[in-house]
Amino acid sequence: MKKPIIVMVALIVLFVGACIRMPEPQNENKTVDAGPKIDSSKIGQPIIIETDIMKDFNSFWSYYKSEIKFFEDFVAFDTSGMEMSKGDFLKTLSSGDYYPLNIYSKDSLINYKLAKIPAKSPEYAGAYIRQDSRNALVHFKMEGKPIPAFNFTDIDGKLYSSENTKGKIVLFKCWFINCPACILEMPALNKMVQKYKGRDDILFVSLAIDPKEPLQTFLKKTQFDYSTVPNQxxxxxxxxxxxxxxxxxxINKKGILVKSVDEAPDIEMILERELAK
Incomplete structure (x- = not known):
């Protein structure tokens, strides 16, 4: 994909809130705690050379989408290598002056370090980091707290509320019909629903922007195995x-928000972790 198209898509995501995403780098085997033991001399050093990250927008985007997962419980460091809180790390990134550098750690934990965005950096990289880190900070502050009260009726007339879902794990997918990325991930989400078929302690609920009638028409043509709530x-x-x-x-069985993520593979991973507790 050519750079002008990538920049345009990134701007749409940033400033309009549209759903279109960039193509995901192929890194299917990446896990939080996998990987060989490293030479101790590498600890604290960047996993990917900084000049390679910021040489152009394509390189930045590939790095950012494959290496940066703000929803993870990572260990954060400032520019001097001093440990800092995740909240302060995200807040500093939201200035648009820094980017998160993935560095080698002494254990299995993800380590990110603040790195100053160079003067000659890819256009829009700073703007993207600023917006993404602000969004991540908002959702990070919601973790560990009760999900905002809800009382939904899906398009089939079934009721879901903060009260009648207690004791169950609840997954919300937020979407709308004219969102290509929302539709693209539905087959993967359907596989996840089928994987846990028969588990009455897990609820898959989609919250849609669209009214009931267009959703009913859409779902006649497109299979989506979540329960769907209109007008949300x-x-x-x-x-x-x-x-x-x-x-x-x-949301866990106590009604507490565990995590929020953008991607279908990530929500499945978070569900697996929750079930393993």
Whole structure:
């Protein structure tokens, strides 16, 4: 894909809140705690050379999408290598002056370090980091707290509320019909639903911006195995603070938000972790 197209898509995500995403780098075997033991001399050093990250927008985007996962419980460091809180790290990134540098760690934990964005950096890289880190900070502050109260009726008339879902793990997918990325991930989400078929302690609920009738028409042509709730733009905007689509939330059996993520593979991983507790 050519650079002008990439920049245009990035700007749409940043400033309009559209759902279109860049192509994902192929890194299917990447896990949080996998990988060979490293030479101790590499600890604290960048996994990818900094000049390679910022040589152009394509390189930055490939690095950012494959290496940076703000939803993870990473260890954060400032520019001098001093440990800092995740909240302060995200807040500093939101200035648009720094980018997160993935560095080698002494253990299995993800380590990110603040790195100054060079003067000759890819256009829009700083703007993207600024917006993405702001969004991540908002959702990070929601983790460990009760999900905002809800009382939904899906298109089939089934009721879902903060009260009647207690004791169950609830997954929300936030989307809308005219969102290509939202539709593209549905087959993967359907596989996840089928994987846990028969588990009455897991609920898959999609919150859509669209009214009931267009959703019914859409779902006659497109298989989506989540229960679907119409007209939820206000709840997603004001309560869940959704900035871009699709977006996913996982709520534990006590009604507490565990994590929120952008990608289908990530929400499945978070669900597996929750079930393993």
């Amino acid at each position: 733009k206000k709840y997603m905007d004001e309560q869940l603070k959704v900035f871009a689509y699709p977006h996913h939330f996982l």
